[in-house]
Amino acid sequence: GDSVTQMEGPVTLSEEAFLTINCTYTATGYPSLFWYVQYPGEGLQLLLKATKADDKGSNKGFEATYRKETTSFHLEKGSVQVSDSAVYFCALSSLDWGGKLIFGQGTELSVKP
Amino acid sequence: GAVVSQHPSWVICKSGTSVKIECRSLDFQATTMFWYRQFPKQSLMLMATSNEGSKATYEQGVEKDKFLINHASLTLSTLTVTSAHPEDSSFYICSARDIGAPLNTEAFFGQGTRLTVV
Numbered sequence: 406g407d408s409v410t411q412m413e414g415p416v417t418l419s420e421e422a423f424l425t426i427n428c429t430y431t432a433t434g435y436p437s438l439f440w441y442v443q444y445p446g447e448g449l450q451l452l453l454k455a456t457k458a459d460d461k462g463s464n465k466g467f468e469a470t471y472r473k474e475t476t477s478f479h480l481e482k483g484s485v486q487v488s489d490s491a492v493y494f495c496a497l498s499s500l501d502w503g504g505k506l507i508f509g510q511g512t513e514l515s516v517k518p
Numbered sequence: 519g520a521v522v523s524q525h526p527s528w529v530i531c532k533s534g535t536s537v538k539i540e541c542r543s544l545d546f547q548a549t550t551m552f553w554y555r556q557f558p559k560q561s562l563m564l565m566a567t568s569n570e571g572s573k574a575t576y577e578q579g580v581e582k583d584k585f586l587i588n589h590a591s592l593t594l595s596t597l598t599v600t601s602a603h604p605e606d607s608s609f610y611i612c613s614a615r616d617i618g619a620p621l622n623t624e625a626f627f628g629q630g631t632r633l634t635v636v
Contacts, residue, residue, distance in 0.1 A: 437622040448524065448611050448627040449562075456622070494561065504550065504621030506613070510561045 407432040411495050411509035418485055418516050426480040426512045428469075428495035436497040438462075438471055438478040439506070443492045452480075452493070485516045520546045522614050524628030531602055531635055539597045539631045541612030547592035548614035552625065553585075556609040568595040592617065602635045609633075 412427040430438065437456045441449040453462030458473035467482045478495060495509040521544040531537050541551055549570050554562040566587050567575045574587035584606075586598040595614075599606055609632050613625040 437624075439624055441627075446630070446632070448522075448629040449613075451624050451626070454624055498622045498624070500620075500622050504615060504623075504625075505552065505564060505567065506625055508561045511559075513559070 407499055407507050409495050409497055409507055409509035411512050414513040416514050420516055420518050421484045424482040424485045426493055428478045430476050430497050432499055434499055436499040439496045440469055440480050441494045487516045487518055490516045520626045522626045522628040524612055524631055528632040533603055533635055534601055536600045537602055541595045541628050543593045543614045547617040549617045551595040551612055551614045553597050554611045604635045607633055607635045
């Protein structure tokens, strides 16, 4: 079945460092891909999305490109801030699954001043 | 983006009592809402898919008689944890997708409900 695999955390970076969180997926068909962010004690917020191959999603300095050839959707940011500290979830949504979101295990990011 | 409101944000109840959690889509209609459970430092586990006007679809291993779901309108779904026990303590999150959106588009999440059973 469809699945999402993320790099394990926690990831600890200094402020202004470059961030990469790896995400790979297994899916039949052509899923849409998402990154969600969860701040402590809160629900999930959509960070960015891509709906087809080679699409680049971007928001708040974060970017991710839908790579069908490598089945990846890695999250990147050029310069992280303390306020970016949160848990990041990669997810996919497929018509084959009736629109259910399938999540990776989440990656905790901690940014130190 | 669209707003999903979940209430209450936290609740403490005694063992054996029932707790109802509401999930409302504030500025859109949702034929389908999803209920998740999240344990500390873990990912979201889909419990059930709530369909307006029909029975919910539960994931394997989720007790439908314990976690009652009602989706009576296009803007409201409720999850009732019946006869709650300490092992039901968790973070419950709902999500909803706009009625007009394709199935493979994003869903919007409520802020979650922290349930503690004592």
